Amino acid sequence: MHVPPLFIAGLAAEASPLVAQAWLRRRPRGARAWILMWCAFFLAMDIVGAWFGYHGKNNLWLYYILTPVNVSLVLWALSHWQPTELWRLAYRIAVVPLLLVWGTLTWAVENTSTFSQAAEPMAELVALAAAAFTLVVRSYGGLGDLRRQDWFWITGGMSLYFGVSAAGSPLGAALVSARPDLFALAWQIKTALGIGAFLLITRGVLCKPVH
Numbered sequence: 760m761h762v763p764p765l766f767i768a769g770l771a772a773e774a775s776p777l778v779a780q781a782w783l784r785r786r787p788r789g790a791r792a793w794i795l796m797w798c799a800f801f802l803a804m805d806i807v808g809a810w811f812g813y814h815g816k817n818n819l820w821l822y823y824i825l826t827p828v829n830v831s832l833v834l835w836a837l838s839h840w841q842p843t844e845l846w847r848l849a850y851r852i853a854v855v856p857l858l859l860v861w862g863t864l865t866w867a868v869e870n871t872s873t874f875s876q877a878a879e880p881m882a883e884l885v886a887l888a889a890a891a892f893t894l895v896v897r898s899y900g901g902l903g904d905l906r907r908q909d910w911f912w913i914t915g916g917m918s919l920y921f922g923v924s925a926a927g928s929p930l931g932a933a934l935v936s937a938r939p940d941l942f943a944l945a946w947q948i949k950t951a952l953g954i955g956a957f958l959l960i961t962r963g964v965l966c967k968p969v970h
Contacts, residue, residue: 766809769950772957773802779964791968793836794913798960800825800832820871822879827861830882833917837893840910846896850889857885874931883925890917912963920956923949 776798780787787795804825811818831854838850864878865871894914898905905911927949934942 765947765950769954770802770805770809772954772961773798773805775957775961776964777802779961783965788968790836790839791909791964793832793839794960795964797829797832797836798957801829804829817872819873819875823865823869823871823875826875826879826882827858830857830886833886833921834889837889837914837917840893840897840914842896853885853889857882874935875928876932879928880925883921887918887921887925890914890921894918907966909963909966909968912966913960916956916959916963919959920953923952923956 777795780791780795804821808818808821811821834850834854834857838847841847841850861878861882864881865875868877869875891914893910897908897910897914927945930945931942934945
């Protein structure tokens with residue numbers, strides 16, 4: 760089976776924050792450590808999914824299992840960048856209702872053999888809101904050049920990724936059978952924007968951390 764070059768480029772982009780951190784030879788702490796853990800988990804999830812797809816097996820069930828873990832890591836990582844203890848606690852507590860709603864939607868609405876139309880978009884919209892809120896709040900109260908702040912690039916990249924990805928499953932469900940040509944185009948656009956998002960995250964990893 761032919762592997763599209765764009766897909767390989769997407770996996771390389773997902774690995775790039777980890778490569779950047781290794782190149783820095785600096786132990787990550789706090790939010791950075793959790794962001795890199797999320798990147799590693801995300802990369803592993805897509806590699807396993809690609810393995811199933813390459814061997815002609817349905818891999819969509821995998822995302823029903825791993826997406827809530829993925830978004831929970833995002834919430835926990837971003838909690839370290841919140842300006843107050845109340846918001847840090849809110850981000851961490853939000854993991855519990857996220858998992859409950861995810862489980863309810865998956866059980867009541869979804870068909871796990873096809874694209875998610877409710878549970879995955881819900882989780883990714885939560886991640887989008889969490890990243891965008893962090894970006895806005897820290898930008899409003901930030902000092903100095905934002906372009907030198909790791910959180911600016913990382914939360915911007917995460918907002919871009921989850922903003923695009925939230926529409927991916929509903930579009931996939933609508934187009935995969937009816938318009939496979941449009942489905943392929945949508946996948947290419949989503950992958951290209953995902954590459955851009957992870958390059959923004961990598962740019963943030965390369966910034967000097969501010970404690």
